[in-house]
Amino acid sequence: MRIGIDVGGTNTDAVLMxxxxxxxxxxxxxxxxxxxGITTALRGVIDESGIDVSAxxxxxxxxxxxxxxxxxxxxxxxxxxxxxxxxxxxxxxxMVDWPDELRDVxxxxxxxAHGGHEFDGREISAFDENEIRGIAQQIADKGIKAVAISSxxxxxxxxxxEQAAAIVQDVIPDASLTLxxxxxxxxxxxxxxxxxxxxxxxxxAIRTIEGFKSALETMNIxxxxxxxxxxxxxxxxxxAKEYPVLTFASGPTNSMRGxxxxxxxxxxxxxxxxxxxxxxxxLQHGFxxxxxxAVDIGGVRTNFRMPDTYSIGLGGGSIISxxxxxxxxxxxxxxxxxxxxxxxxxxLTTTDxxxxxxxEDIADQSKVADVAADLIAGVEDAIEEMVNIAVDRMKTSATxxxxxxxxxxxILIQRDVAGSSEMVKPDHYPVANAIGAAxxxxxxxxxxxxxxxxxxxxxxxxxxxxxxxxKAVAAGADASSVEIVEVEEVPLAYLPGNATRxxxxxxxxxxxx
Amino acid sequence: MLHEVGLDDIRPIAIxxxxxxxxxxxxxxxxxxxxxxxxxxxxxxxxxxxxxxDDDTRIVIVGGIGAPTVSIEKLSEGTEMxxxxxxxxxxxxxxxxxxxxxxxxxxxxMHPMIAGLQAGLPTIDSDGMGRAFPEIQMSSFxxxxxxxxxxxxxxxxxxxxxxxxxxxxxxxxxxxARNIAVSMGARAGLAGFVMTGAQLKATGxxxxxxxxxxxxxxxxxxxxxxxxxxxxxxxxLSGRVVFRGKISDVExxxxxxxxxxxVTVQSFVGDDELRIDFxxxxxxxxxxxxxxxxxxxxxxxxxxETGEPVSTEMLRYGVRVAVLTVPAPQKLKTEAALxxxxxxxxxxxxxxxxxxxxxxxxxxxxxELQTNQ
Numbered sequence: 001m002r003i004g005i006d007v008g009g010t011n012t013d014a015v016l017m018x019x020x021x022x023x024x025x026x027x028x029x030x031x032x033x034x035x036x037g038i039t040t041a042l043r044g045v046i047d048e049s050g051i052d053v054s055a056x057x058x059x060x061x062x063x064x065x066x067x068x069x070x071x072x073x074x075x076x077x078x079x080x081x082x083x084x085x086x087x088x089x090x091x092x093x094x095m096v097d098w099p100d101e102l103r104d105v106x107x108x109x110x111x112x113a114h115g116g117h118e119f120d121g122r123e124i125s126a127f128d129e130n131e132i133r134g135i136a137q138q139i140a141d142k143g144i145k146a147v148a149i150s151s152x153x154x155x156x157x158x159x160x161x162e163q164a165a166a167i168v169q170d171v172i173p174d175a176s177l178t179l180x181x182x183x184x185x186x187x188x189x190x191x192x193x194x195x196x197x198x199x200x201x202x203x204x205a206i207r208t209i210e211g212f213k214s215a216l217e218t219m220n221i222x223x224x225x226x227x228x229x230x231x232x233x234x235x236x237x238x239x240a241k242e243y244p245v246l247t248f249a250s251g252p253t254n255s256m257r258g259x260x261x262x263x264x265x266x267x268x269x270x271x272x273x274x275x276x277x278x279x280x281x282x283l284q285h286g287f288x289x290x291x292x293x294a295v296d297i298g299g300v301r302t303n304f305r306m307p308d309t310y311s312i313g314l315g316g317g318s319i320i321s322x323x324x325x326x327x328x329x330x331x332x333x334x335x336x337x338x339x340x341x342x343x344x345x346x347x348l349t350t351t352d353x354x355x356x357x358x359x360e361d362i363a364d365q366s367k368v369a370d371v372a373a374d375l376i377a378g379v380e381d382a383i384e385e386m387v388n389i390a391v392d393r394m395k396t397s398a399t400x401x402x403x404x405x406x407x408x409x410x411i412l413i414q415r416d417v418a419g420s421s422e423m424v425k426p427d428h429y430p431v432a433n434a435i436g437a438a439x440x441x442x443x444x445x446x447x448x449x450x451x452x453x454x455x456x457x458x459x460x461x462x463x464x465x466x467x468x469x470x471k472a473v474a475a476g477a478d479a480s481s482v483e484i485v486e487v488e489e490v491p492l493a494y495l496p497g498n499a500t501r502x503x504x505x506x507x508x509x510x511x512x513x
Numbered sequence: 514m515l516h517e518v519g520l521d522d523i524r525p526i527a528i529x530x531x532x533x534x535x536x537x538x539x540x541x542x543x544x545x546x547x548x549x550x551x552x553x554x555x556x557x558x559x560x561x562x563x564x565x566x567d568d569d570t571r572i573v574i575v576g577g578i579g580a581p582t583v584s585i586e587k588l589s590e591g592t593e594m595x596x597x598x599x600x601x602x603x604x605x606x607x608x609x610x611x612x613x614x615x616x617x618x619x620x621x622x623m624h625p626m627i628a629g630l631q632a633g634l635p636t637i638d639s640d641g642m643g644r645a646f647p648e649i650q651m652s653s654f655x656x657x658x659x660x661x662x663x664x665x666x667x668x669x670x671x672x673x674x675x676x677x678x679x680x681x682x683x684x685x686x687x688x689x690a691r692n693i694a695v696s697m698g699a700r701a702g703l704a705g706f707v708m709t710g711a712q713l714k715a716t717g718x719x720x721x722x723x724x725x726x727x728x729x730x731x732x733x734x735x736x737x738x739x740x741x742x743x744x745x746x747x748x749x750l751s752g753r754v755v756f757r758g759k760i761s762d763v764e765x766x767x768x769x770x771x772x773x774x775x776v777t778v779q780s781f782v783g784d785d786e787l788r789i790d791f792x793x794x795x796x797x798x799x800x801x802x803x804x805x806x807x808x809x810x811x812x813x814x815x816x817x818e819t820g821e822p823v824s825t826e827m828l829r830y831g832v833r834v835a836v837l838t839v840p841a842p843q844k845l846k847t848e849a850a851l852x853x854x855x856x857x858x859x860x861x862x863x864x865x866x867x868x869x870x871x872x873x874x875x876x877x878x879x880x881e882l883q884t885n886q
Contacts, residue, residue: 088670088698091547091591118698119583125671153586186826187585189543290831294542305831308818393739457764487830491766 001055003221004438005041006254006431007034007063010275010317010334011408013434014041016049016056020261020439024048025431027408029334034065035211042219053221062228062437064251065208066201066244070102070298077146078107079200080139082132082168083192084115084160085152088124094150094192099299106200109144111135115160116152124152132164136171145175148199150192154181155490155501176202183245185488185503190294190303197300198245205244209237226440228254230306231485232288233443233507248297249306254436256281256288256307259404261439262426268402269391271417272432273409275317276331280390281309283404287483305486312390316409320348320379327382341367350412353379360411380414388418395419406432443485443507444471452498460502461487468506477508514877515638515723518626519557523548525729526722530622531822532732532746532837533725533873535811537772537794538619538645539577539584540824547591548623551630558626561611563639563719566710571607572637573598573707574654575628576615578667578690579700580772581793582765582826584620590670593702594628597674600666601704604676613637613713615652615706617721618645618794619824624702639717641706643842643873644811647771647793649690650683651854653844654706654716662686665705669697718842718874727877732820742820743835746813751870752839755798755805756780756787757817763828776814776828778836787836789814791825796859798836807856809846810868811839840867842874 001023006013007030015025026044031037038061046053069075081094094110095103113131116124139147147168151160158181165177178199184191209227216225227240228250235246255272259265266286272279282289288307295306313329317336320327332339332347339345341352342363348371354360356368357376391403400421405413406429416423428435446467450460469482486505491498518526527545534541552558566572575594577584602608612625612632617640629636641652654660663680667690675693680686686705694701708716728749735745747754758780765774771792778787788799795812798805806812814823817833845854846867852858855865 085587087590087672089588089590090670091550092543092588096550097546116587118587119580120699122698124587124698152588186582188588189585289833485831487763489763489765 001051002057002438003042003045003059004434004436005038005059005061006251006433006437007038007061007065008251008274008433009064009068010315010336012037012041013431014045015428015431015434015438016045016051017435017438022428022435023051025428025434027430029337033211034208035215038212038215039218042215042221046219053219056221056223058223059216059221059225060228060234060437060440061212061225062250062254062433063247066205067248067251067297069201069204070197070300073102073105075204076106076200077203078109078144079146079148079196080107080109080111080144081148081150081192081196082111082113082135082164083150084113084127084164085124086112086114088116088152089188092189095196097189097301102298102300107144109139109142111138115164117157117160119153119156121157127160127163129167132167133171136168139168140172145172146199146202147175148178148180148192148195150180150188150195152188155186178202183243185303186490187303190301193300194245194302194304197297198243201244202242205241209241213237228437228440230304231443231505231507232257232441234440248304251433252279252281252307252309253288254440255279255406255433256283256436257439258432258434258436259283259406259426260286261435262406262428262432263404263424265402265404265424268404269394270404270406271387271391271413273405273407273412274315275336275409276313276315276333277311278314278387278390278409279309279311280394281307282394310390310394312386314350314383314386314412316349316351316412318350320350320353322375325378325382327379327386350379350383354411354414359414383412384415387413391417392419405429439510441507441509442472442475442477443505444468444473444475444477445503445505446471447501447503449499449501452500460500464502464504465506468504472506472508476510478511479508482506482508514562514720515560515726517557517559518552520549520552522726523552525726525733526622527729528732528822529725529728530617530619531824532728532813532815533643533721533811534618534645534822534824535794535813536791536825537581537647538616538621539581540826541620541623541822543584543588544620544623547589548627551627555630558630559635560638560722561635563637563713563717566611566637566714568709568711570710571610571707572613572710572713573601573609573704574613574615574641575625575702575704576621577624577700578694578703581619581824582772583699585826587670587698587700592631593668593670594624594704595631596668597666597702597704598628598632600668600674600676601664601707604664604666604678605707609634611635611637613717614640614722616640616642616645617725618642621645622722622725636722637713638722639713639719640721641717643718643721643845645794646854649687652706653718653850654708654713655683656844656847656849656853657716660706660708660712660716662705664707665690665703667693667697667701667703669701673697718844720875720877721873723877724873736819743815743817743837746815746820747837747839749872750837750839751872752811752837752868754835755838756785756800756836758785758787758834760828760830760832760834763830772825774825778834789836792859793825797856797861798838804863806838806868807861807863807865808859809841809850809854809865811841813837813839838868840870840872843871844874
């Protein structure tokens with residue numbers, strides 16, 4: 001049996017799954033320290049099912065915690081970036097295209113140094129050990145421990161980033177380093193952006209993942225523990241501590257895959273209503289539609305493979321302001337169950353309005369008996385309009401498509417969405433995210449250098465794809481579900497024999513049983 | 514018509530120039546970031562109508578030369594174009610009065626404004642391609658034999674600079690410049706094509722900066738209105754959307770200073786396939802094996818939903834795209850021009866069958882768009 005957990009900004013959801021059967025599920029508020037919420041959620045699903053914890057084979061956690069930290073500019077560590085490539089690259093220094101307030105939060109420290117490679121493997125300029133040592137000393141003097149290192153054409157040759165890292169580590173023994181070549185592909189700014197975001201999240205990642213671990217220990221669970229990644233696959237928890245940036249967008253991926261699983265639909269629009277936001281995504285052939293090209297995270301451009309989602313500030317905790325009437329984007333978030341009117345608080349939220357309308361019966365309905373009928377109607381109309389516009393934006397044609405509604409705030413969707421062929425609210429809809437985490441896919445990668453003097457390109461590609469697929473199957477994927485999701489080729493002109501680096505990622509569903 | 518370019522004009526131009534770039538001309542996003550910095554520091558850039566030039570105005574063109582795949586990694590030092598211009602001025606012994614655009618496609622639309630701002634010179638609303646092309650001799654400025662690519666100057670990100678005082682032909686200029694660009698890391702700034710106002714009026718493809726700007730504004734409006742953006746872009750350029758699908762393969766190699774390769778797009782439904790060869794720019798498109806468009810007509814790839822340009826270095830497995838074909842400007846379709854920019858000039862043994870229509874290089878109508886801005 002597996003436990004899937006989704007730690008959102010508002011709620012922490014957990015499900016216990018036996019194969020494809022949902023044995024038990026729970027939803028509990030996310031706590032400021034995260035650990036307590038997870039412990040409560042774990043206790044919920046285990047107690048409800050009455051199983052012995054030794055029957056648990058694995059725990060999969062998906063979280064928007066790190067994405068939210070960047071979006072809200074909170075809990076980020078002051079970070080320095082060292083870029084090797086002088087005299088090139090000067091006109092667009094690190095963080096050049098970042099929102100000012102995010103750059104300010106992490107200090108905006110960057111250093112340009114000599115080094116970097118040309119496309120054909122020649123050095124742009126020689127690596128200067130003293131220069132790097134001097135920069136490392138300046139970083140040490142500022143008391144900064146988080147350091148991102150980028151070098152021009154490092155996906156072709158990683159050596160300068162590694163040499164610089166060794167020097168920085170020597171000067172600042174407790175520095176935590178992120179090398180751009182370990183995270184991204186060709187495209188210096190986007191790769192460097194990802195490396196800097198990763199560096200500024202490492203401290204939070206260590207704290208958070210240790211918190212997850214102690215929650216598991218509290219519950220005496222010693223099964224392996226995984227985090228979901230942006231592409232819907234899993235990584236082990238220790239790896240996630242080093243690369244928190246890889247969890248970005250795992251939330252929408254999990255909710256869409258959970259929605260596909262619960263509804264049995266393969267082509268549909270998914271409307272995931274949370275406490276603060278509603279995320280709208282598109283399922284194509286059972287998989288989230290992937291965003292083309294660059295994706296902004298909190299205003300920063302990256303080139304990760306991510307689901308194409310559109311978010312609006314509408315959730316179960318969205319605050320209603322009158323005069324003029326406005327729904328959200330401010331939200332009481334995880335404090336809904338203390339601040340919402342029906343829970344005895346004094347903030348009027350969307351959930352209060354739905355209860356006041358008599359369409360749902362939650363908590364104490366009498367506390368919203370005084371809400372005027374025209375206010376209820378006004379809010380219901382506003383919600384309908386917000387959702388209709390957002391869904392329409394994600395549609396590719398006027399043809400009606402099924403709309404699957406999931407998430408804890410699903411009660412807000414009381415009317416049919418315009419342009420929908422059917423409205424589906426599947427069983428267990430409030431915990432679709434956690435189910436998506438529990439059924440997370442497994443991946444296999446092939447990343448190696450092929451000599452095209454020995455075989456032609458098609459043969460090399462086929463070999464790389466087969467290797468990645470085999471690894472996915474070996475990692476537990478059902479062979480019939482394995483799909484190639486990424487193919488990347490970097491010609492290495494400096495090596496003899498027409499060498500090319502081929503990176504392939506294959507992904508498949510976990511085999512049942 | 515554009516009279517100046519300020520901060521708000523950068524994004525529309527980047528989108529429009531990206532689409533006109535037919536996959537090449539350098540990454541417009543990076544160029545636009547640099548232009549943003551320059552305008553923020555020095556104010557808007559002045560743009561002049563080519564037909565208002567004095568006949569004896571001394572004009573230079575500037576642009577980047579190299580492989581676009583390199584441009585997203587080895588970012589600019591920032592003053593390459595200005596330094597190349599200064600080298601050329603020193604060689605000639607006189608200063609320039611204005612900067613024209615080498616190619617409107619891609620970030621080469623930005624460089625003449627960046628260099629103009631740095632040098633305190635205006636930029637002329639005219640270019641030599643109306644799109645992007647991989648080689649120097651493929652420029653309308655050169656076709657009638659009065660203007661020459663050389664003398665030209667090239668610089669790299671560091672202290673390397675060179676002037677080529679003379680070339681036997683413009684193809685020789687390309688040959689020499691390309692080898693130098695490769696030695697400079699497949700990325701260099703170039704200034705050359707020295708000409709007069711009278712020559713530019715006769716040979717340039719005019720109003721293409723204004724066209725790029727308007728095309729970008731139209732795309733942004735279509736995105737906002739949730740229109741079919743690729744279709745809207747095609748209509749504005751008198752072209753059409755010939756294919757929609759998912760990129761199923763990208764083969765690339767950086768050889769002899771170019772990004773070369775082939776991209777294959779698979780239709781969303783059925784087994785249709787569109788294959789496009791590129792050499793920095795998209796050159797020829799085959800639909801299930803038969804040719805549907807060739808140079809000099811434009812083959813543009815945009816994202817299927819948002820209509821944003823997809824350049825050769827951004828091509829990636831799985832991206833959903835729409836492919837547009839757009840008729841080339843008249844000045845690229847003459848017999849003299851086709852010797853340099855027709856399919857045979859790129860080694861394809863097919864005849865050029867021009868797409869109908871015209872939209873690039875013609876005087877832009879006074880649009881209601883301008884009152885809506």
